[in-house]
Amino acid sequence: MTNEIMIAGFGGQGVMAIGKTLAEAGMKEGKDVSWLPSYGPEMRGGTANCCVVLSEEPIVSPIVLEPTELIAMNLPSLLKFEPTVAQGGTIFVNSSIITEKVQREDVRAIYVPCLEIAQELGNLKVANMVMLGAYIQAMGNLGVETIKEMLVHMFTGPKAKLVDLNIEALRRGAACVQ
Amino acid sequence: MAKELWKGNEAIAEAAIRAGCKYFFGYPITPQNEIPEYLSLHLPQIGGCFLQAESEVAAINMIYGAAGCGKRVMTSSSSPGISLKQEGITYMCGAELPAVIVNMMRGGPGLGTIQPAQGDYYQATRGGGNGDYRHLVYAPATIQEAADYVQKAFDVADYYRNPVMILADGMIGQMMEAIEWREMPKRELPEKTWATTGTKGERKPNVINSLYIDPNLCADHNDRLAKKYAAMEENEVLFEEYNTENCEVLFVAYGTPSRIARAAIRQLEKEGIKAGLLRPITLWPFPSKALKAAADQASVKAVVDVELSMGQMIDDVKIALEGCKPVAFVGKAGGVVPTPAEVCAAAKAAIGR
Amino acid sequence: MAIVYQKSKGLTDAELHYCPGCTHGIVHKLVAETLEEMGVLGQTIGVAPVGCSVFAYNYFNCDMHEAAHGRAPAVATGIKRVSDPGTIVFTYQGDGDLAAIGTAEVIHAAMRGEKFTTIFINNAIYGMTGGQMAPTTLVGQKATTAPMGRQQDHYGSPIRMSEIISTLEGCAYATRVSVHDIPNLNKAKKAIQKAFRMQQEGKGFTFVEVLACCPTNWGKTPAASIEWLKENMIPYFPLGVYKDIEGGAK
Numbered sequence: 001m002t003n004e005i006m007i008a009g010f011g012g013q014g015v016m017a018i019g020k021t022l023a024e025a026g027m028k029e030g031k032d033v034s035w036l037p038s039y040g041p042e043m044r045g046g047t048a049n050c051c052v053v054l055s056e057e058p059i060v061s062p063i064v065l066e067p068t069e070l071i072a073m074n075l076p077s078l079l080k081f082e083p084t085v086a087q088g089g090t091i092f093v094n095s096s097i098i099t100e101k102v103q104r105e106d107v108r109a110i111y112v113p114c115l116e117i118a119q120e121l122g123n124l125k126v127a128n129m130v131m132l133g134a135y136i137q138a139m140g141n142l143g144v145e146t147i148k149e150m151l152v153h154m155f156t157g158p159k160a161k162l163v164d165l166n167i168e169a170l171r172r173g174a175a176c177v178q
Numbered sequence: 179m180a181k182e183l184w185k186g187n188e189a190i191a192e193a194a195i196r197a198g199c200k201y202f203f204g205y206p207i208t209p210q211n212e213i214p215e216y217l218s219l220h221l222p223q224i225g226g227c228f229l230q231a232e233s234e235v236a237a238i239n240m241i242y243g244a245a246g247c248g249k250r251v252m253t254s255s256s257s258p259g260i261s262l263k264q265e266g267i268t269y270m271c272g273a274e275l276p277a278v279i280v281n282m283m284r285g286g287p288g289l290g291t292i293q294p295a296q297g298d299y300y301q302a303t304r305g306g307g308n309g310d311y312r313h314l315v316y317a318p319a320t321i322q323e324a325a326d327y328v329q330k331a332f333d334v335a336d337y338y339r340n341p342v343m344i345l346a347d348g349m350i351g352q353m354m355e356a357i358e359w360r361e362m363p364k365r366e367l368p369e370k371t372w373a374t375t376g377t378k379g380e381r382k383p384n385v386i387n388s389l390y391i392d393p394n395l396c397a398d399h400n401d402r403l404a405k406k407y408a409a410m411e412e413n414e415v416l417f418e419e420y421n422t423e424n425c426e427v428l429f430v431a432y433g434t435p436s437r438i439a440r441a442a443i444r445q446l447e448k449e450g451i452k453a454g455l456l457r458p459i460t461l462w463p464f465p466s467k468a469l470k471a472a473a474d475q476a477s478v479k480a481v482v483d484v485e486l487s488m489g490q491m492i493d494d495v496k497i498a499l500e501g502c503k504p505v506a507f508v509g510k511a512g513g514v515v516p517t518p519a520e521v522c523a524a525a526k527a528a529i530g531r
Numbered sequence: 532m533a534i535v536y537q538k539s540k541g542l543t544d545a546e547l548h549y550c551p552g553c554t555h556g557i558v559h560k561l562v563a564e565t566l567e568e569m570g571v572l573g574q575t576i577g578v579a580p581v582g583c584s585v586f587a588y589n590y591f592n593c594d595m596h597e598a599a600h601g602r603a604p605a606v607a608t609g610i611k612r613v614s615d616p617g618t619i620v621f622t623y624q625g626d627g628d629l630a631a632i633g634t635a636e637v638i639h640a641a642m643r644g645e646k647f648t649t650i651f652i653n654n655a656i657y658g659m660t661g662g663q664m665a666p667t668t669l670v671g672q673k674a675t676t677a678p679m680g681r682q683q684d685h686y687g688s689p690i691r692m693s694e695i696i697s698t699l700e701g702c703a704y705a706t707r708v709s710v711h712d713i714p715n716l717n718k719a720k721k722a723i724q725k726a727f728r729m730q731q732e733g734k735g736f737t738f739v740e741v742l743a744c745c746p747t748n749w750g751k752t753p754a755a756s757i758e759w760l761k762e763n764m765i766p767y768f769p770l771g772v773y774k775d776i777e778g779g780a781k
Contacts, residue, residue: 243609374594
């Protein structure tokens, strides 16, 4: 089982962080993982993307050309990468800012209003965690407990209160998946 | 030990610290900036020194000074910056100074692009500076290897009193993979009696120098260096063979293209074509004997060289093969990575399928 | 018999290769004597340049590095930053080395306040390569690459390094001296002593520019060279202290 994931959006939307969290969770569950960012001027606020591979076998190439899953955080990313998604793949759409629908019929589309949910939770920064929650729920390839452990490890001291917020964001994202 | 997720550049920086390197002099350039950034934070914490120089030229000469004092020291840059460092590299080879130099290659020529490339192969393996000199070149293909070979490089540099280069493409620098920190086998290293640490009034002055104005002395110096380089060729060649036994197509690739070649091997297998890979880990010295032996197999119909350049390593491949098998090339320069499909197509064309 | 003069222990027994009337030998002696008097020869690392003083590593009786052209301040930075506390580091550079190809290196070493001493020999010419024009060559002065003399509209006016260096906060001491007669030679010795002492005390970058004669490439006798230096160089390159954080600047 190999997941080849393309995550794309504007710089500042937490695209790289979604990728890193997926890679780290995969590693903790004993998978072979790779995380490959686009880099350069786009890091400074333009479009950014990263490729994550999660595999039960040794990964040969970290480059994702035909993603099994696409996480599109903005419209340019959806338009650019929708045609590349493998048949039978899954596209996650940040429907807060993407009003268009997925055109292809040979893929599964999941719409997640990341920003609205984050706003309801009182912190726009967790929008990417909402999307991550939807991904994990839909794919079932990673345990939500693994992510929770990572959050506990990441947010300590005065930031410890962010753990529950992020867990709630994951849960709300998961609820978007039917 | 538990696996940890590390970005290539940061793993290289951490590996240097674990190898006992306390000093770094460098200059910013994409895509290697995480190396100096990491060390600017961590070297002061261990009582070392990080210094951002005014240029790559100054940085490599600071390395020259620090290495001459017998200290483990590193610099890193990317292609255009490495061009500027060539002056210092030839001086260090001439003065026989150990140090580790990282080149996280980007596309060229000139300012080129910041995306991954391998256009500095000639520069790294032929000596980009003036004079007859050589230095070891390690080409990691994974983050684990990057971490391992940086640690090994410091020992090898000290062992031979010679700089060692880590040559990787920008993708290796930017990507993250899970790695284990492991101790590399240690070498018996000679004491640095040549280092300038102050005579303390107890010995004659030590001089770090590459100038031999008498041509006979300079010729002797070159003979001595050549013997050292011959010893490296004899003892330091490293490579990996994957699926080469009785293969029909033999790929040769290093760094990121070797990973693309592996993906192509899987694809070709589905189409009933057995392909293998010989991956040089040391680019200089080049694994010529191993490559010749693999290509000499009766099963091999063609050798396919894969590079992120317009074809540089292919010269070494042809020299190694001595014309025994046809050599095809697939590659791209300027920051674009060939797809497994393109590599498969080149392989099939090479064997007439 | 009483010893009335003895060569400094700061110099080796190697025979100097300098031309008759060249003042490099005098400056070598002043630096060597200073290091010997301070008792620091055993903890000193010097850096030789490319140019006429390229073989300085054979003459100074301490650990030495030979640097690439202009890079001595970068090499000295590397040395000083990794060496034991108390290590004395100096560069010895000519005008082509320091004021042309190595301008960036010396400016930035001074900016950082690197705690080493630079001895800068300004003889207004490239010596080793055969009398080519230097950035310090005077307007109208002939050189093998300026056969009609340096033309200001083509090359601008000579660079004054002590003045430039003195503007940098990291510089603790910058002075211009000369060794063309005994009173000036004594002043030069005091300047060199002060620079090394201030380095030892960790005060910052210290810079001693020494105006020097090059009879061979100036095409003059040693005696005429001294006169030419007095009449032409000193007016353009005024002697004096340009920076002294201990309060000695003019």
